[in-house]
Amino acid sequence: MISPQEIQYFLECARAGNLSRAAERLGVTQPALTMALRRLEASAGAELFHRSKKGVRLTKAGEVFQQEAKALADQWHRLKESLVRSEEGLTGTYTIGCHPSVAMYSLPPILPSLLRDYPLLRLELQHDLSRKITERVIRGEIDLAIVVNPVRHADLVIRPLRKDQVGFFTSKTPSPTNRLREGDKGPGPVLICEPDLIQTQTILRKTKVSFSRTVRTSSLELIASLTEAGAGIGILPGQVAAQWPGLKALPELPHFQDEIALLYRAENRRVAAFRELASRLEKGMV
Structure with a gap:
């Protein structure tokens, strides 16, 4: 049976065209990534990548699978959202990632009023280097992040906040x-x-x-x-x-000159509650 994680790994490898680069972005070892891809190909019953010393590229079967995998990934994310979040207000648990030094001056002006206005909102704060926080947003482990000098990625929305x-x-x-x-x-x-x-x-x-x-x-x-x-x-x-x-x-x-930005996964733009949380963070930082 194909798992959502294997779908995520496949899509990142297809984007990167290189297993070591994809493993770094996903935060896993290359052997673990290779094993996951082998399991996926066994479940799919087809070879999805041509492998060479220069990297990987999709086979014809892989190209077909990529189209369906993107739709599956979106459906899985929407399913998770529907289990823990309401479309009518900010409820449930959200994880915000931020460099600890940035958090010290950015979050105190924002969070008190946010928590007061939404009594059913629960927040988890995660702190690390901006690069590592970004990688965790890409993997879906962190919902929103305030980072320094964000790295552009196809799956991310990046909203500049300040210089x-x-x-x-x-x-x-x-x-x-x-x-x-x-x-x-x-x-x-x-x-x-x-x-x-x-x-x-x-x-x-x-x-x-x-x-x-x-x-x-x-x-x-x-x-x-x-x-x-x-x-x-x-x-x-x-x-x-x-x-x-x-x-x-x-x-x-x-x-x-540093750029401070808010970032989150692109599919979250469709969730009304998520847009409200992103908007409050953005307004509080500008």
């Missing part, structure tokens, strides 16, 4: 470790950042400041706290830095 600037910030109180020095007058300031972020890497390539040391951390809140305490110069999104009154921007240094 943000990632840049250099320092404490309003000068210290030896956060002072920008001209020329070679003593050691440079300490840098506090997450070096693996593309935003950090981009602006560091553009800056002419020579930092003496780097404090690495994946916590934006810790970067802000250490920077405010005078430990060094931090690289932060402006919306995060705004939560710390002791910080000030260094506008003369390079910055990176």
